[in-house]
Each structure stands twice: as C-alpha cells, then as structure tokens.
Amino acid sequence: MLDQSGLEILSRDECLTLLATGRVGRIVFTAGGLPAVEPVKFVCERGALWFPAQTGTDLLGAAEDGVVAFEADEFDAGLSGGWWVTVLGRAVVAEGCDLPRRRPDLSWPEFAEDAQCVRLPIEVVSGRRVKR
Amino acid sequence: MLDQSGLEILSRDECLTLLATGRVGRIVFTAGGLPAVEPVKFVCERGALWFPAQTGTDLLGAAEDGVVAFEADEFDAGLSGGWWVTVLGRAVVAEGCDLPRRRPDLSWPEFAEDAQCVRLPIEVVSGRRVKR
Numbered sequence: 666m667l668d669q670s671g672l673e674i675l676s677r678d679e680c681l682t683l684l685a686t687g688r689v690g691r692i693v694f695t696a697g698g699l700p701a702v703e704p705v706k707f708v709c710e711r712g713a714l715w716f717p718a719q720t721g722t723d724l725l726g727a728a729e730d731g732v733v734a735f736e737a738d739e740f741d742a743g744l745s746g747g748w749w750v751t752v753l754g755r756a757v758v759a760e761g762c763d764l765p766r767r768r769p770d771l772s773w774p775e776f777a778e779d780a781q782c783v784r785l786p787i788e789v790v791s792g793r794r795v796k797r
Numbered sequence: 798m799l800d801q802s803g804l805e806i807l808s809r810d811e812c813l814t815l816l817a818t819g820r821v822g823r824i825v826f827t828a829g830g831l832p833a834v835e836p837v838k839f840v841c842e843r844g845a846l847w848f849p850a851q852t853g854t855d856l857l858g859a860a861e862d863g864v865v866a867f868e869a870d871e872f873d874a875g876l877s878g879g880w881w882v883t884v885l886g887r888a889v890v891a892e893g894c895d896l897p898r899r900r901p902d903l904s905w906p907e908f909a910e911d912a913q914c915v916r917l918p919i920e921v922v923s924g925r926r927v928k929r
Binding site: 669670671672688689691693694695699700701702703704706719721722732733734736738740744745749751753770773795 | 801802803804820821823825826827831832833834835836838851853854864865866868870872876877881883885902905927
C-alpha cells in the first residue's frame with residue numbers, strides 16, 4: 666500500500682524486523698517548549714527500544730516526562746532507496762536495568778559512568794520504504 | 798568545550814560547514830498533538846535549509862505551521878565517532894521556488910510532481926562531535 670507521497674507503507678512486523686537491525690536512531694522530545702532531537706545508540710528487545718541517557722540531560726528529562734518519538738532509517742549511497750521507521754511511546758527510566766554495564770558500547774564516549782537506562786515501549790510504530 | 802555528556806560542542810560555523818555536506822536529515826514537528834519525525838533530502842543554501850514536501854502531507858502542514866526542528870548526523874561504521882547538528886527555525890513554504898524542478902533528486906520517488914518547496918531559516922543551530 667502506498668501513502669500520499671507514493672511511498673510504500675510498512676506493516677508493524679516489517680517495522681519491528683527493521684528496528685532489530687538498527688543501531689542508531691533519534692529521540693524526538695520537547696525541551697523548554699521547543700522541539701528537540703538527539704541521536705542515541707539503541708537496542709530493540711522485548712517489545713521496546715532501550716538506550717542510555719545521562720543523568721541531568723534534557724534527554725533523560727524527556728524520558729521521565731511522557732510521550733516521545735523515535736526514528737531510525739537507512740538509505741543507500743545514492744539516497745534513491747531505503748527505509749525509515751518511527752515509534753511513538755511513553756518512555757520510562759528502567760530502574761535496575763543492566764544495559765549500561767552490559768552494553769557500554771551503546772554510550773557515546775565518556776557517557777557511560779553516569780548513564781541510566783531508558784525503556785521506550787513500541788506502542789505506535791509506522792514505517793516507509795523508498796524504492797529506486 | 799564539552800557538554801554534560803562529555804561531547805564536544807560545535808560552534809555555529811562548524812555546524813554550518815557540516816550541514817553543507819549533509820544530504821539527508823529529519824524534520825521534527827507536531828502532528829495531531831504528538832511528536833512526529835520524517836526524513837527529507839535537503840540542501841543548505843543562503844542561510845537556510847531547503848527541502849520538498851508534497852501537498853496534503855503532515856510534513857507540509859508542519860512547514861506552514863510554526864517552529865520545526867531539523868537534525869542531520871553522520872557516524873563512522875562502528876558508531877564510535879561522528880557528529881550531529883540540529884536546527885530550530887520557523888519554516889515557510891517558499892512560493893515560486895524552483896528547487897523541485899532544479900533538483901528533482903531531492904524528492905523521494907513519485908514525489909516530485911506535486912512537491913512544494915519548504916525553506917527553514919537556520920535560526921538556532923547546535924551540534925556535537927563524538928570522538929573515538
């Protein structure tokens with residue numbers, strides 16, 4: 666099925682399969698009343714996206730504060746083909762999560778020491794595929 | 798200078814230089830009261846980002862409706878180094894803009910016919926560099 670722009674609409678299953686291959690995405694939130702966006706390295710496990718956020722950052726504040734969006738994408742070198750998936754969900758700080766220790770590579774440099782683990786349940790998911 | 802997460806804060810000039818090398822970014826807006834995000838191919842010219850948006854889409858609606866954010870990034874294969882830049886500005890539909898005709902490659906497939914040109918002035922810009 667195609668959307669208004671002629672792009673292929675991906676099913677929920679297709680989106681989840683693509684998310685499982687993703688390694689970096691962007692968290693979209695509101696900071697000081699304005700739209701904000703920040704890249705994160707993430708894993709997709711147990712019906713949720715998981716990523717670290719450091720104490721005191723806007724990103725962690727957003728994760729404690731309600732609905733956030735997430736986007737991951739991948740395009741070929743010529744940008745004529747590719748896909749993107751967006752997720753909408755209510756993020757929570759996952760207390761006792763061992764992700765920062767288990768996967769220190771998910772933190773950007775110098776980030777790990779004070780990182781908390783955020784869990785974003787995959788509530789609403791949508792995606793598009795661009796074909797050559 | 799480093800931010801709270803230990804990431805290097807980029808100057809405005811560094812951000813603009815990186816944006817000039819970018820080809821794909823993500824527009825962050827609000828649709829139906831919820832955060833939304835959509836990738837676009839863009840050019841950075843004359844102090845603004847320019848991208849096509851098709852008539853009738855949420856993306857074009859957002860561009861007619863106020864402040865939007867934009868993000869572009871690039872990471873090395875191991876995700877241990879890279880950069881991202883975010884822009885905040887008041888988008889407008891640029892009437893009479895020849896971009897959709899001049900650069901049809903900026904549209905995703907089947908997108909070009911009905912595309913309008915959106916101009917996002919680079920008002921607030923910020924960026925980070927991640928070093929190995």
